[in-house]
Amino acid sequence: AHLHSGELVAIKVQRPGMAPLLTLDALLFNMIGGQLKRFAKARKDLLVAVNEIVRHMFDEIDYVLEGKNAERFAILYSQGSGGEGRTSIKVPKVYWTYTRKSILALEWIDGIKLTDAERISKANLNRKKMIDEGLYCSLRQLLEDGFFHADPHPGNLVATEDGSLAYFDFGMMGDIPRHYRVGLIQMLVHYVNRDPLGLANDFHSLGFVPEGTDLHAVATALSVAFGDGRRQSNDFQV
Incomplete structure (x- = not known):
């Protein structure tokens, strides 16, 4: 759409009746999760995950929240970026004047899908810089600030003609505590230092392995997964 000022914007309009439909979905999820926990001996944290x-699901249909998330993301990762040698x-x-809980008005940004190799080549974009x-x-989202985009698929992340992302x-956003x-x-x-016991303790502190687990046994399994250290990457499951 175009605003009265002539600016081109993208308008996101929510399908009517989404809240009742999601409420029904939520009830079904809880029913299924409860039955799985009861009869299938599923992990005790299944309902927490549900x-x-x-x-x-309900956060995603609140477009005011989505707008606030966009502004927070911009402050953390967009402002001040683009220095020398970096896209x-x-x-x-x-556009808050035109935004409501079920309508979102955003600046229009033309972009090239990251899966469109032909258009990226025609635009002479520096792929290595964009990847970097x-x-x-x-890494800043996950390790430095903790506020991360939880759905960065090719439809939500594009390259612009000037090589920006x-x-x-x-x-759908997330926060990782410090x-x-x-x-x-x-x-x-x-992991980089191939320290299996240190890695096992990390798994425990992050909650990846339950209380009471023999961490020395986990470390032994990790040592086997590391192999002789000559491989460039490792896949392992504990």
Whole structure:
């Protein structure tokens, strides 16, 4: 659409009746989760996971919240980026005058899908710089600031003609507490240093392994997964 000022905007309009439909879905999720916990001997935290999914479902249909998420993301990762040798991160501006809980008005940003190799080549974009910027932004989200885009698929992340990366759709976001960010950093350090016991302790502190687990047994399994250290990458399951 165009505003009266002539600015081109993207208008996101919610389908009517979404809240009652999601409420029904939430009830069904809880019923199924409860039955699985009771009869299938599922993990005890299954209902916690179900409740987390339901919470995000309702967050996604609140477009005022999505607009606030977009502005917070822009402040953290867009402002001040784009220095020498680095592409920038773009986030569409929110037009609050035209935004409501079920209507979202955003700045229009033209972009190229990251899966469209032909158009990226024709635009002479520096792929390595874009990959570096995307990786840098992702690491900042997960390890530095903790506020992360939880749905960065190719439809929500595009390349602009000037080589920037533009993020869209801020309905599904997450916050990583500082304790977990520090734990993730420690886990990466222990993985790079091939420290199996340190890594096992990290798994425990992050809640990846339950209380009472023999961490020395976990460390032994990790040592086997590391192999002789000559492989460039490792896949392992504890």
